Amino acid sequence: MPRSLHGQVAALDSELPRERDFWKPYRDLVVRTALPYQWEVLNDRVPGVEPSHAIRNFRIAAGLEHGEFHGYVFQDSDVAKWLETVGYCLMRQRDPVLEARADEVIGLVAKAQQPDGYLNTYYTVKEPGRRWTNLHEGHELYCAGHFIEAGVAYHEATGKGALLQVATGYADLISRTFGPGPGKLRGYCGHPEIELALVKLSEATGERRYLELALWFVDERGREPYYFDLEYERRGRTRLMPEFRGFDRSYLQAHVPVREQRTAEGHAVRVTYLYSAVADLARLAADAGLAAAAVRVWDNATRRRMYVTGGIGSAAVGEAFTSDYDLPTDTMYAETCASVGMAFWAQRMLKLDADARYADVMELELYNGALSGMSLDGSRYFYVNPLESVPERTARNPGLRHVKPARQPWYACACCPSNLTRLIASLDRYIGSALGGAAHVHLYVSGTIELPTEAGPFRLEQSTAYPYEGTVRIAVRNAPTAETPLRLRIPGWCADWRCNVNGAPWAGSPRKGYLEIRRQWSARDQVELVLDMPVRLLRSHPRIRSTAGKVCISRGPLIYCLEEADNGPLLHELRVSEPTEWSTRWEPGLLGGTMVIRGAATRVDESSWDEPALYSTASTASVPARILAVPYALWANRGEGEMLVWISSGA
């Protein structure tokens, strides 16, 4: 079956700077803008932004200030994710000022930790004595997980063990509190996170008991009797979040035991966090039942419940999955965190099975659904990432109030900004991996990675203007001592490619989406991979109602959209006819430098309509028009205006 039915791609009119690094500006932004900005927010110093109170909560819990707890019950996690992001940034480049600030925060966190290891400002300041009474809503284990992730990252970056020690102390308390033994609580967290964090802690410390606790948490989920009912009765039927009342067990993936789950259900972010752990556990515990569940739910999520941008969560209420092929483009949620979570999950599925279809989704999220969450200046964020935006509609139709026409300075529930920045800061660990005896390159990103193969470190330096150009040069900087397969991902969107090794064509067919080059490598080897990158018009599965008869412009891993700034308003009145000649052009002055796509279209001639009728048997005429598309992730960086991903099509 033909995978490609694309038009012709004209030569570049304007030269793209050679080997321009797509990700460098973003990584720099995280260090130079986003982290300092988030720091100011966490300290309640950004005018016009609702105070976070997150640092003050720690100061109060540490006894350094008097006051009340403020914010969500999971407010602590914003501090943890900030510290984790700092850790990833320091791995790339030490920064004494940033490190000193982080050390100070870590000192504060350590002071707020209770003598027995407990660490949670809400339950320390606001509800002392009520620890572990509301796992359903309380997010204690969730916050614990984030401190574990931060402790592991910060230790890896700096060699400093203070935060890891805090995290381990807390993890040990959790080990003593939860589990199958007598006198222990048989509960699990309403929001998965502790599970994947315990896996990380197990890998960082070599302690298998953390892995086993994670496995136990996963297997308790969805068992009868339903733990959250038991604790609800025990604590006297109180609730922290009234909105939880309306959500059923599937909201938090406890409708059936994890091993029996077949579909992606409930809160989308929770699904990605839970199954990130499930994938890890399936691999590390060699558990075929968990592996099968992870693959089933992955397939359901990505083949029936995912937007073309990688967004997930079709419903705003519950920020949740709904049903197969239910993918409305206006009322959806498609939370930034959920796309970030999909990247986490994809990375772990790859470790479980080196199949490029996982990397395809990981890449889709990075370049589209996740990246859309941050403005080009690093200080504005989307929570919801719509497939279309009409500012007048979103302002005046309350069913769309969650969809913002512009990125916001912050959110009361601030999970997304720090989730995206920690993903970008840790990008290196998504680029390649040593799996099953082979070095894999999943993503084409300029820079050097080192993969720990069985025959020693394999250091590779990529130079590429990907995703704007398809040419990738990989120089071997350190070779393994024995013959080692290098597997290069041929993306799912790529129908034509060629590869050279030291200038000589390399023939071969990709297996599971990876082209294997097996040889005794030397430090002067050069590999060149050229991925044909035409403009591709995507259609959606016929079962999807909202996008039937529409097309989406894409090129390489990038999903494109139309913006009012380039195409005027009433974008739905544009129509693409096929075949169309598309031209791509590097626009250095646009959106920080980007590749735009231009093509022919038609536009409804409104003057031909049978005014003032609202409905009529008369047809409207169309007039020729040109459209200009920009990468979806870059939308809403030029003021408020309409945006559209799925464009009408037809003859």
Place this chain on the structure above:
Amino acid sequence: MPRSLHGQVAALDSELPRERDFWKPYRDLVVRTALPYQWEVLNDRVPGVEPSHAIRNFRIAAGLEHGEFHGYVFQDSDVAKWLETVGYCLMRQRDPVLEARADEVIGLVAKAQQPDGYLNTYYTVKEPGRRWTNLHEGHELYCAGHFIEAGVAYHEATGKGALLQVATGYADLISRTFGPGPGKLRGYCGHPEIELALVKLSEATGERRYLELALWFVDERGREPYYFDLEYERRGRTRLMPEFRGFDRSYLQAHVPVREQRTAEGHAVRVTYLYSAVADLARLAADAGLAAAAVRVWDNATRRRMYVTGGIGSAAVGEAFTSDYDLPTDTMYAETCASVGMAFWAQRMLKLDADARYADVMELELYNGALSGMSLDGSRYFYVNPLESVPERTARNPGLRHVKPARQPWYACACCPSNLTRLIASLDRYIGSALGGAAHVHLYVSGTIELPTEAGPFRLEQSTAYPYEGTVRIAVRNAPTAETPLRLRIPGWCADWRCNVNGAPWAGSPRKGYLEIRRQWSARDQVELVLDMPVRLLRSHPRIRSTAGKVCISRGPLIYCLEEADNGPLLHELRVSEPTEWSTRWEPGLLGGTMVIRGAATRVDESSWDEPALYSTASTASVPARILAVPYALWANRGEGEMLVWISSGA
């Protein structure tokens, strides 16, 4: 400009019973099924239906029982609307059993009335002493309006004055309580209704002061200082309905004074009730400012904010209008009450200006948006009337929870059932009217109407199988004593027609949509009007996003839809190409006997899709298919299944 671009209509394959009366079964249903069913509900005797408590509230308020008030604060209005419906039914045919039951209820209502005329079970039983403290939410004047409407109707039907006396006593209390004078409250009701009711009371009693009070209520609305803020402070910032907190002033049409309103804003039912009164007051007080406001808001509602079925209210939150051309077909509200209210408003716009465009909307509502609200057996009701229904989506996407795939036995907020039945029961007063010295026939409905022209009563007997056939025979049964114009509406959907008077062709051009026949009529005159009634494919205004590129099948005043029962599931995969040969056929055994429309279409061949991809550059193939469409108002009478009004179209 061509108004019609329809396909060919084949001859009827199956004979439609001559002069079948479309409305007789519905009118019978109201008397025989709906009224008795609603009576049982009002008395809490229908198993499985949440108790209404409406009659019990009156028994408690009357001192006949002890107990607490239950239900919405406006629960009384369900009893009033039931009585009003009884009144209309008795006008057509006296029924001693029904009348005796109604008289008993009226006795109960009178007992619940306080000595000073006050009548409201909520404030009598539950919050005594808090009268008139919460006009914003309390619905006291709204309930008063419904009792006034009931009193007027019941008096007109039976000559019995007991309920009218209750209503008048209450109206007099309201007159003493509200108004511009010293010591009076300068408030108005959060939910318009009292205004149109006072107009009716003024016409029934000849008392102009009721009209003046209505005018005053209308003019207070939207004035500064904002009354609802003042009373909120006065009563100590309490609320009856927490959901009101989020609604701004436009929710209840108080954002600016009525005379300055230009668009249909807020809760859709409220708009129709308010502007029904505004249209009446403009006419009766010869107030050009109010007339201009009524026309402006009408034009905005019907030319920019109305569904093809006549439904209004694009948003579920607030059951409200949103913005121009924002007409989503899945998340909308399109409440039955709002379509009923549009018929009320249209009827009054016609009295203000005998322009058939008002009658076109009135007819559209009667046959589609309103009638859809009741099942064929008269015991199940829709609150929300969607333009598409996919049971799996509505069940699993919380953004669609308000959209039911099947009519429900009752609603806790039960405004719609009795609103629809009172409209059907009073249909006679929508059919024709004497306006500006001419007798107008607005609707073609079998039966006899008598129009009070200046030259005496003009009695007309219609015989027609409309809306299934376009032939209407009108026999004059009593003629005015002087030359009198008879104006017959040529519907907006009708491009070709012919008219005979006593067998001789009558030439003429319609003016404002009415064909005038001016002559000295005699009691044996016969008029025959033949309206060409082809199948018409409607398109929507190009600014409407949700229905761009789609078509809607209609014939005469009927909007058609596809149902899964006839076309299988996945209705969105069907596509209509033009030109199509349509055939119509009378199906006596289907849905109580209806005219179906058949035509050619294509259906996506799912096997041609690039599985398991969710998005692909590959196209899908289509296979030929046949579609069968049924009138929209009849959908969901054959179990749960998909329904679709707007069908994909294209070559």
